[in-house]
Amino acid sequence: MPALHRPGSLDEAATLLSTLDNPMVYGGGTAIQILVKQGILFADNFVDLATVPGLRDIAVDASGVTVGPMVSLRRMETDERVRATAPLAAAAYHQVANPRVRNTASAGGNLAHGDYRLDPPTALLVLGAIVRATSVRGTRDIPVREFFTDFQQTALEPDELVSGIRIPSQPAGSAGRFVKSSSLGENDWPCASAAVLVAGRTVHIGLGAVAPTPRYVSFDATGMDDQQAVDAALEVVEPELDPIPDVRGGAGYKRRLARVTVEDAVRAAWKDPAWRDTAWRDTAWKDTGNA
Ligand SMILES: Cc1cc2nc3c(=O)[nH]c(=O)nc-3n(C[C@H](O)[C@H](O)[C@H](O)COP(=O)(O)OP(=O)(O)OC[C@H]3O[C@@H](n4cnc5c(N)ncnc54)[C@H](O)[C@@H]3O)c2cc1C
Known part of the structure; x- marks a missing residue:
């Protein structure tokens, strides 16, 4: 039977992770509860972050929002500061599973879980978020674009925990859209998800569920019309598509769905007056009128 540890500070949590045998950080527990019961995850010691003060804080400044790892997905979806600073991120958190999961799961646990199908990383990738990782050696910042290293693997060292997430402000005059396509039901994991941010002349795309890790691509759309x-989006996305066939669909189906999902997200962002009205001022932009 694993032991449960309830540290009273971040330092104590880091010390426990570096000294205990086979420890595991316990965030919201939504993934751990299932994977331990299924015999997929093993731990001798759980280090529960629920008792560490300050890990549920949300702080906004002029250039972005910093959230503690124990902020629930539900708060990421509903908090006015997150919604105002990074609406694309709030939209992606809103689409995770169902309210029961979102109320319990944590923002840090969602990233550390490292699943290739996670929705929020798609938005965090395009927004250029930073994962703050803490251990007994100190704290380091990991760009989320370098965080997902392989199937179910992250850049975290075994004794590191996610101690914060820094999300830069969505640029003024940009447009973001998150689109999720599921085959088994509205609240289910995605077969494909895409977060698109059109900012200035650049189109940023974050992809979920279409490859063994979340993916990020971008391209310069100067002078392009909507089509x-x-x-161009489908062309840059194509080399990233390496879907894993499962009960939700075969590889061919998921590949086609990924393309439709990306197209929907790009078209929706392209139509957004928040960006179009800015782009119209730049004569480099064209539009067919179809968007
Ligand atoms: C029914 C169901 C449906 C779901 N559907 C979706 C979906 O559609 N889209 C989606 O994106 N997700 C979905 N999820 C996954 C859900 O988002 C994750 O379970 C959740 O985000 C994990 O967060 P948690 O805080 O509960 O993590 P935990 O279960 O506590 O931990 C998960 C992993 O992260 C580690 N960990 C936790 N916190 C930290 C930390 N601060 N630092 C370092 N490591 C840490 C743990 O050790 C463990 O390895 C679904 C989950 C369920 C149960």
């Missing part, structure tokens, strides 16, 4: 932007 050219969709075509």
Whole structure:
């Protein structure tokens, strides 16, 4: 039977992770509860972050929002500061599973879980978020674009915990859209998900569930119309598509669905007046009127 440890500070949590045998951070527990019961995850010691003060804080400044790892997905979805600073991120958190999961799961646990199908990382990738990792050696910042290293693997060292997430402000005059396609039900894991941010002349795309890790690509859309932007998006996305067949669909189906999902997200962002009205001022932009 694993032991449960309830540290009173971040330092104590880091010390426990570096000294205990086979420890595991316990965030919201939504993934741990299932994977331990299934015999997929093993731990001798759980280090529960629920008792560490300050890990549920949300702080906004001029350039972004910093959230503690124990902020629930539900708060990420509903908190006015997150919604105002990074609406694309709030939209992705809103689409995770169901309210029961979102109320319990934590923002830090969601990232550390490292599943290739997770929804929020798609938005965090395009926004250029930073994962703050703490251990007894100190704290380091890991760009989320370098965080997902392999199937179910992250850049965290075994004794590191996610101690914060820094999300830069969504640029003024940009447009973001998150689109999720599921085959088994509205609240189910995605077969494909895409977060798209059109900012200035650049289209940023974060992809979930289409490959063994979340993926990020971008391209310069200077002078493109809506259809050219969709075509360019599908071209840059194509090499990233390496879907894992499962009960939700075969590889061919998921590949086609990924393309539809990306197209939907690009078209929706392209139509957004928040970006279009800014882009119209730049004569480099064209539009066919179809968007
Ligand atoms: C029914 C169901 C449906 C779901 N559907 C979706 C979906 O559609 N989209 C989606 O994105 N997700 C989905 N999820 C996954 C859900 O988002 C994750 O279970 C959740 O985000 C994990 O967060 P948690 O805090 O509960 O993590 P935990 O279960 O506590 O931990 C998960 C992993 O992260 C580690 N960990 C936790 N916190 C930290 C930390 N601060 N630092 C370092 N390591 C840490 C743990 O050691 C463990 O390895 C679903 C989950 C369930 C149960």
